Amino acid sequence: DAKTTQPTSMDCAEGRAANLPCNHSTISGNEYVYWYRQIHSQGPQYIIHGLKNNETNEMASLIITEDRKSSTLILPHATLRDTAVYYCIVRDGGAGNMLTFGGGTRLMVKP
Amino acid sequence: GAVVSQHPSWVICKSGTSVKIECRSLDFQATTMFWYRQFPKQSLMLMATSNEGSKATYEQGVEKDKFLINHASLTLSTLTVTSAHPEDSSFYICSAIEASRLNTEAFFGQGTRLTVV
Numbered sequence: 001d002a003k004t005t006q007p008t009s010m011d012c013a014e015g016r017a018a019n020l021p022c023n024h025s026t027i028s029g030n031e032y033v034y035w036y037r038q039i040h041s042q043g044p045q046y047i048i049h050g051l052k053n054n055e056t057n058e059m060a061s062l063i064i065t066e067d068r069k070s071s072t073l074i075l076p077h078a079t080l081r082d083t084a085v086y087y088c089i090v091r092d093g094g095a096g097n098m099l100t101f102g103g104g105t106r107l108m109v110k111p
Numbered sequence: 112g113a114v115v116s117q118h119p120s121w122v123i124c125k126s127g128t129s130v131k132i133e134c135r136s137l138d139f140q141a142t143t144m145f146w147y148r149q150f151p152k153q154s155l156m157l158m159a160t161s162n163e164g165s166k167a168t169y170e171q172g173v174e175k176d177k178f179l180i181n182h183a184s185l186t187l188s189t190l191t192v193t194s195a196h197p198e199d200s201s202f203y204i205c206s207a208i209e210a211s212r213l214n215t216e217a218f219f220g221q222g223t224r225l226t227v228v
Contacts, residue, residue, distance in 0.1 A: 034216065043117070043204050043219035044155070087154075098145050099206070099217055101155040 004088045009106040012082075018075040020105050022088030025069040031092055033064060034099065035073045037084040044087065044101075047073065078109045113139045115207050117220025124195055124227055132190045132223045134205030140185035141207035145217070146178075149202040161188045195227040 005023040012018040024033065032051050036044040048055055048062045050071075055062040061074040075082055087104040114137040124130050134144055142163050147155040159180055160168045167180035179191040188207075192199055202224050206217040 036219075038155075041202070041222070041224070043115075043222045044206075046216045046218060049216055098157055098160055100157065101147075103154055 004090060004102050006086075006088050006102065006105045008103065009108065011108050011110055012075075012078045014080060014109055014111050015077055018073075018078040018082065018107060018109070020073040020075075020086050020088075020107065021070065022072070023070045024088070024090045027068050027090050028092075031090045033062065033068075033071050034089045034091055035060070035062065036087045036089065036099070037082075038087070038104070039081075039084045047086075078107075080109050080111065083107060083109045113137075113207075113209060113218045115205065115218045115220045117205055117223055119223060120221060121224040122226070124225070126196055126227055127194055129191055129193045130195055130225060132192075132203055132205075132225075134188045134190070134207070134220050136186045136207045136209075136218075139207075139209040141188075141209060142185065144182060144188040144205055144207045146180065146188075146190050147204045147206070149204060149222075155204060158190075192225065195225070197227045200225055200227045 032049050034049040035047040038044045047059050048057055050062045050064055064071045085104040085106050087101050089099050116135045116137055118133045122130055144161040146158045148158050149155045157170050158173045161180045161182040163182045163185050169175045177193055182188040202222050204222045206219045208217045
């Protein structure tokens with residue numbers, strides 16, 4: 001799987017949008033971009049994933065650049081409960097492939 | 112989303128004893144389950160890939176005789192830490208992928224915190 005690069009940490013004010021960037025310049029054509037988050041002492045929680053097109057669900061939006069070398073996860077109205085480590089992972093779409101976790105971004109939402 | 116249940120949530124055991132951790136997919140069938148380990152302030156590290164009805168595939172550096180994995184059904188995989196030592200104390204997490212769906216997300220259990228004293 002291609003490697004990803006994320007900032008180590010970010011702060012965001014409560015109620016504002018949180019924009020978490022991810023670089024994946026070596027992504028291949030069949031690799032999807034997945035986002036997970038991990039709240040302290042819990043298992044990772046799936047947020048969203050996409051291949052080429054931008055995606056939106058009830059939790060977040062995923063913006064993928066046209067060349068697919070980077071993406072941004074957007075939490076439109078961050079709350080204190082969104083404080084977590086956010087992992088950007090690129091993964092082959094085959095069902096058997098595991099997720100390889102990098103360091104992630106520690107997002108701190110502040111009042 | 113799909114639910115993966117892990118049991119127990121935490122366990123304390125004496126050095127030299129064995130501990131079994133269960134991972135169940137509650138509302139879907141999982142051909143493949145993955146076991147991860149996470150030390151404090153570190154990311155998740157894949158230990159092994161568990162395939163239903165066959166032997167698990169272990170990552171480099173993970174002792175297969177120490178971390179026994181059994182995936183006897185499409186909804187259950189177990190990880191047994193044998194002869195546990197204090198250095199095995201960690202947060203163990205499983206994940207599962209639904210068998211019938213490609214290009215799909217993996218779902219994670221809530222994790223098991225193992226403390227060996």
